[in-house]
Amino acid sequence: MTETASNPDQRPTDLARACELIAFRMGTREFCVDIMSVREIRGWTKATALPKSPSFVRGVVNLRGTVLPIVDLSARLGFPAAEPTARHVIIVAQIGAQTIGLLVDAVSDILTVTDDLVHPTPDVASDMAKTFVRGVLAVDQRMISLIALDQVLPVCEQDAA
Amino acid sequence: MDAMAAIKQTFFQECEEQLGELEIGLLVLQDGDTDPETVNAVFRAVHSIKGGAGAFNLDELVHFAHVFENVLDHLRAGRLAASGDVLKTMLRAADMLADLVRAARDGTAADTGRRDTLAAELRALDPEAAGKDLDSGHQDSHGDDLDGPVFEAVPISFDDMEIESTPDEHQFIIHFTPKPDLYAKANETALLMRELCSLGEAVITCDFSRLPVLEELDPEGSYLSWTIELRTVQDENAVRAVFEFVEWDCELDVAQVGAAQGLDDMALGALIEKMQAAVEAELAAPEVPPNDVQASMDEPLAAQAGSAGQALGNPPGGKPDAGKSSQATIRVDLDRVDRLINLVGELVINQAMLTQRMLEAGLARASGVATGLDELEQLTREIQDSVMAIRAQPVKSVFQRMPRLVREVAVMTGKSVRLTTAGENTEVDKTVIERLADPLTHMIRNAIDHGLETPELRAAAGKPEEGLVHLSALHRSGRIVIEVADDGAGIDRPRVKAIAAEKGLIAAEAPLSDEEIDNLIFLPGFSTASTVSDISGRGVGMDVVRRSIQALGGRISIRSRPRQGSTFTMSLPLTLAVLDGMVVTVAGETLVVPLTAIIETLQPKADAVHGFGGNSRVIAIRDQFIPLIDVGHELDYRSGFADPCKSVALLVESEGHVRSALLVDAILGQRQVVIKSLETNYQHVPGIAAATILGDGRVALILDVDAVVAGSRVAATGFEQLCAAG
Helix, strand or coil: CCHHHHCHHHHHHCCCCCEEEEEEEECCEEEEEEHHHEEEEEECCCCECCCCCCCCEEEEEEECCEEEEEEEHHHHCCCCCCCCCCCCEEEEEEECCEEEEEEECEEEEEEEECHHHEECCCCCCCHHHHHHEEEEEEECCEEEEEECHHHCCCHHHHHHC | CHHHHHHHHHHHHHHHHHHHHHHHHHHHHHCCCCCHHHHHHHHHHHHHHHHHHHHCCCHHHHHHHHHHHHHHHHHHCCCCCCCHHHHHHHHHHHHHHHHHHHHHHHCCCCCHHHHHHHHHHHHHHCCCCCHHHHHHHHHHHCCCCCCHHHHHCCCCCCHHHHHHCCCCCEEEEEEEEECHHHHHCCCCHHHHHHHHHHHEEEEEEEECCCCCCHHHCCCCCCCCEEEEEEEECCCHHHHHHHCCCCHHHEEEEEEEECHHHHHHHCCHHHHHHHHHHHHHHHHHCCCCCHHHHHHHHCCCHHHHCCHHHHHHCCCCCCHHHHHHHHHCCCCCCHHHHHHHHHHHHHHHHHHHHHHHHHHHCCCCCCCHHHHHHHHHHHHHHHHHHHHHHHHEEECHHHHCCHHHHHHHHHHHHCCCEEEEEECCCCEEEHHHHHCCHHHHHHHHHHHHHHHCCCHHHHHHCCCCCCEEEEEEEEEECCEEEEEEEECCCCCCHHHHHHHHHHCCCCCCCCCCCHHHHHHHHHCCCCCCCCCCCCCCCCCCCHHHHHHHHHHCCCEEEEEEECCCEEEEEEEEECCCCEEEEEEEEECCEEEEEEHHHEEEEECCCHHHEEECCCCCEEEEECCEEEEEEEHHHHCCCCCCCCCHHHCEEEEEEECCCEEEEEEECEEEEEEEEECECCCCCCCCCCCEEEEEECCCCCEEEEECHHHHHHHHHHHHHCCHHHHHHC
């Protein structure tokens, strides 16, 4: 990967330039993440469950020798948990120094956008929206939410429990 | 510039080693060792730092090192006694030197005030006039000691002979032809000529006749010879003395012109006297080749040699290097070793996969393939052990930092502390060592700040005023155990309990055992210091220490006895890379249980299992009742409990020799697994030490036996906090 990938978590905040986004579906909704934080996309394989973990952590899988935690993004965002099948995909994303896998239904598109296409998150009283959505895009009448990946892993919640 | 930076880096690395030796040496001296070799080692360390620093123009460092070196030289020469106070100053000077080295390395400013104070204190130790050292400091710091020894030593006293040498002038014809060895030993003919000139009037002619054409010239060869006509009042012995150190490496012919006539004139008595003198001179001249002279300079001889010893200094290329080369070590970039270790880790996984595939393919156990695979496994294991050994290091490197810490904390707290260490050669993986320093630092600070009483209190309690902190390391059943013990007041249990209750960590009237109270200090949000002190009160409590040790796959426990002190024990894995484990299944999940924890496995019988109120169960094993822990339930894999009769029990021993029986569904086998951290990409999972990848390519979790055992007890007593911390 290029050097920019080493610091991908700062990318979504920097919307001044044109950037590429990977769009994906979960149920009927569409979301996207910065392509620079995506390392690879692979098919779903059964994960080893982690005990005493939040419900949205599906477990860990072996990614060529690396132990990769899988986050059910749908459950993480407060939607019903996914029931993974062989057609589900895992988006392997780099968040800071960590690599995690995001379980989503399917990858739908690659979008090239400039910052004027990204609208601020509508002021709705949803915690999910405030925590995870950086902005929304309108593409062909569809609403695509831009996800901020740095909040996805439950870093402090576990310690506070 | 890059090459220079690299050399500089090497210099700083070596400085760290020298500083380590310096401190060890001083500590040994403090313990009453008077071995001159120790003093020499200390001197050498400072001297080498000074020399290197001079080469890089690190004037500040050179200057301080020089002052330090001067005092050490007096110590070496026996003009200064190695008393306790002297050594205390020297130890602080060593700390300062270390700070200066680091400041030079990082390009930061050192504490000049402290430096000047210490330099002044050092000078005060100097039994000779202090001022003159300063001036001589700079000039001899640049390129001294290189060839000084050989030539400085020349004026060996031949004064006696002058008595009988006649005042008449003699004329000598000297033919001098050096051999290549002479140059190889770093002798310089020009200096010999100069020395001859100092004896009298000399006419020197050089013979170039043997000089070959340039293509045939051996740069290390010797082609020149000299003829010197010397008129001097000295006699032949004085002339020969000039060549004393090179006479084995050259062809020398000294002929006295007109010596034959002189004979007649001389009285017989004078002749006899002259012969006697010659014999004496022969005896007085050291009958050793120059190399040995160099070596002997490091020996105690130097101590009595007075000014000569000082002038000789310490040849940097002398003894210490000779000692090092016999060990034959190389510096290797750590990244390379790590890459090798990762590769071997993958090899182990791959080998396991291959074995599994072979079994799946239904190949007979006795087939050639199976034998080959067994051998492969053996080899893989050996490679792995060898590779791990490369990274293993004695804990010394961490222990070495502690004396300084103790001194500093002792000064800050106004307590008198003595640190003793044991087992510092215990080896453990480098990755463990690196992460050992922080918790250890904290524990030692804690021991001094909270553990030890003030000197007045100690005196009142009838203890020696000097508090004792003992740091030790040893190997125990495949782990390294590090203990920090103090002989202080021990844990004030009523106060600890009161604080915990006050902070809402426990119920005020909770019935807790002494051990449970002691363990309260590991709770997050607990801090015993009533006043937040500079040393311990940094918002970092023992819970952080505990967590960082747990992150290493280690455990920490405390033993405390009122008025006698407390002992913190940490137990850590020797390596963070591999583990021998038993592969088991629990509720459809595959788990690995570290083999070191397991004592035996057994099939529970219905009549051996007894209910014990609530969900607790015990199992009778050879007249002992041992708590039965359902791993599946403990890890929330299932809400109910497994039927013990359809399960397998693993008898395990956890920290503090507590025995428990872990109930699992079935045992799949025994295997060496490569440890993969969960924290790298995720975070710590309670009850799980790490993960690994099994032969089928799936991830299996490695059980943290102690955490599971502790967790089950906590759950049983409704003591939820500890669970969250662990």
